[in-house]
Amino acid sequence: EAQVTQNPRYLITVTGKKLTVTCSQNMNHEYMSWYRQDPGLGLRQIYYSMNVEVTDKGDVPEGYKVSRKEKRNFPLILESPSPNQTSLYFCASKGWGGTGDEKLFFGSGTQLSVL
């Protein structure tokens, strides 16, 4: 089944403790992206990657790192998490949706709480 898989689904951590949220897609998509969702703010793009070893900042990249060493994986790294990074995170990849247009496929989300 074509899908974007994020792990973990829920994560509680403490300030300053490095963490990684993994994202994997099995559709051979070149484009992948990370978003955070906060009430009243919608989804805001953190980082995106157009292909392997090609990454760029989105609208809210501060405090985050990403890497794209292989096409299928795009992990999100928080080197020193802070409480303002408590949020719902989504990974997405872009490819053909079967209707002739490209579309974003989203993962199921990772709810992160930083205490």
Place this chain on the structure above:
Amino acid sequence: GENVEQHPSTLSVQEGDSAVIKCTYSDSASNYFPWYKQELGKGPQLIIDIRSNVGEKKDQRIAVTLNKTAKHFSLHITETQPEDSAVYFCAASAGTSYGKLTFGQGTILTVHP
């Protein structure tokens, strides 16, 4: 950068009524405008999109209209059903590969049986 404003933030309708959600964007270079539906506990899913060379697009009960001059676009859902209840997001992007996609704040749609 791009700024997308979405209204209303909540919308409540009776089953069978129509629902309209509106978005405005700031970057005149934006040329791709998708709409996403997010059900509880799930990631957003694309429901319809429109490119700037088209003024309207329909897919069964949903339609999107685009006014490039005014820089606004709208989602129209006719004959609403309870399963249409969800959070809806509009988005805008410039460029053919939409590297950066800017989302609106979201609209919580509730359809009452």
